[in-house]
Amino acid sequence: MRRRFFVEKFAANAASMEGDAAHHLGRVLRAQPGQLYELSDGQHVRLARIEKVTRDQIDFTLLEEIPAHQPSLDITLLLSIVKFDAFEWALEKATELGVATIVPLAAARSEKAILSAAAKRADRWQKILAESSRQSRRLRVPKLQEAAQPAEAFKAQTLDVLKLILSERPEAPPLRQAIQCDQSRQHATLAIGPEGGWTDAEMAAAAASSFREASLGKLILRTETAVAAALASLNYALGD
Numbered sequence: 001m002r003r004r005f006f007v008e009k010f011a012a013n014a015a016s017m018e019g020d021a022a023h024h025l026g027r028v029l030r031a032q033p034g035q036l037y038e039l040s041d042g043q044h045v046r047l048a049r050i051e052k053v054t055r056d057q058i059d060f061t062l063l064e065e066i067p068a069h070q071p072s073l074d075i076t077l078l079l080s081i082v083k084f085d086a087f088e089w090a091l092e093k094a095t096e097l098g099v100a101t102i103v104p105l106a107a108a109r110s111e112k113a114i115l116s117a118a119a120k121r122a123d124r125w126q127k128i129l130a131e132s133s134r135q136s137r138r139l140r141v142p143k144l145q146e147a148a149q150p151a152e153a154f155k156a157q158t159l160d161v162l163k164l165i166l167s168e169r170p171e172a173p174p175l176r177q178a179i180q181c182d183q184s185r186q187h188a189t190l191a192i193g194p195e196g197g198w199t200d201a202e203m204a205a206a207a208a209s210s211f212r213e214a215s216l217g218k219l220i221l222r223t224e225t226a227v228a229a230a231l232a233s234l235n236y237a238l239g240d
Contacts, residue, residue: 002036002037002038002047003029003037003038003134004037004038004039004040004045004134004137005017005021005025005037005038005039005040005134006021006039006040006041006042006130006133006134006140006141007021007039007040007041007060008041009041010039010041010044010046010062012062013061013062014059014060014061014062015039015041015046015048015059015060015062016057016058016059016060017039017057017058017060018056018057019056020127020130021130022056022057022058023056025037025058026053026054026055026058031050031053031058032050032053033050033051033052033053034049034050035049035050036048036049036050036063037050037060038066038137039060039062040068040138040139040140042139042140042141043139043140044065044068045065045066045067045068045139046062046063046064046065046066047062047063047064047065047066048060048061048062048063049061049063068139069139070139070140071098071100071235071239071240072186072239072240073098073185073186073187073188073234073235073238073239073240074100074186074187074188075098075099075100075101075187075188075189075190075231075234076099076100076101076102076103076157076161076187076188076189076190077094077099077101077102077103077189077190077192077227077231078103078105078150078153078154078189078190078191078192079091079094079102079103079104079105079192079223079227080104080105080107080109080110080150080192080193080194080223081104081105081106081107081110081114081115081118081147081194082110082111082114082194082195082223082224083111083114084114084117084121086222086223086224087104087223087224088124088125088128089224090223090224090227090228091125091128091129091132092128092131092132093224093227093228093231094142094227094231095128095129095132095133095136095138095141095142096132096135096136097228097231097232097235098138098231098235098239099142099231100142100143101142101143101145102129102142102143102144102145103145103147103148103153104118104125104144104145104146104147104148105147105148105149105150105153105191106118106147106148106149106150107150107193107194107198107199107202108150108198108199108201108202109193109194109195109196109197109198109199110194115147118147119147122144122146125144126141126144129141129142129144150191150198150202150205150206151201151202151205153191154191154205154206154208154209154211155205155208155209157189157209158187159210160187161185161187161188161189162179162185162187162188162189162212162238163188163189163191163206163209163210163211163212164178164179164188164189164190164191164211164212164213164214164230165190165191165193165198165203165206165211165212165213165214166190166191166192166193166213166214166215166216166226166230167198167203167213167214167215168197168215168220169203169213169215171213172213172214172215173213173214173215174214174215174216174217175214175215175216175230175233175234176233176237177214178212178213178214179214179234179237179238185238186238188234188238189211190230190231190234191206191211192223192226192227192230193223194223195222195223214230216229216230216233
């Protein structure tokens with residue numbers, strides 16, 4: 001199976017790759033003129049032949065179009081920032097499970113030292129999303145937004161979407177029940193809290209923005225485990 005890479009745009013039957021992706025393909029994989037790869041501009045995937053490899057750029061000729069799958073379910077993930085190894089694992093798995101947009105959350109119970117260092121990790125997180133997108137052969141890389149406070153992220157979500165917030169409160173209904181009456185929805189927003197859980201103020205802000213509480217069961221899951229479990233459940237219930 002040919003490797004897939006992402007470029008900014010297709011120009012007629014040509015494309016160019018720059019930056020880290022060009023370095024990886026040219027220096028690490030030692031790409032040579034004549035080799036074939038798959039390229040995506042976020043809208044289409046084309047078979048591409050390398051024409052020229054330089055230090056900072058690789059030029060391609062675009063050949064035939066390759067059928068590409070775009071998930072029918074558009075998911076925005078509001079993900080509280082946790083320890084970076086767990087957070088980055090969650091980013092990787094969320095990408096593999098088809099998330100369209102990721103908003104890191106500076107939750108009240110996120111560790112303050114981690115929040116202060118998070119801004120410096122944005123480039124690394126973007127690379128993780130790109131690498132995971134290549135591996136899972138996505139049409140496009142998820143959008144990574146700037147870190148936000150939970151209340152403002154909740155309020156920013158549009159009205160016409162299924163909005164869910166994972167909750168440990170005993171009265172929270174099971175996830176399957178929370179989505180049962182919305183199985184025709186094509187857009188969903190999922191909010192997942194930090195290891196210490198949401199504060200009462202954050203839960204109130206979510207409710208004010210029409211988020212529904214949902215539970216993944218009686219066991220307490222780590223944030224990264226909850227990401228994989230909840231997204232897989234949403235894809236099963238609402239996706240292709």
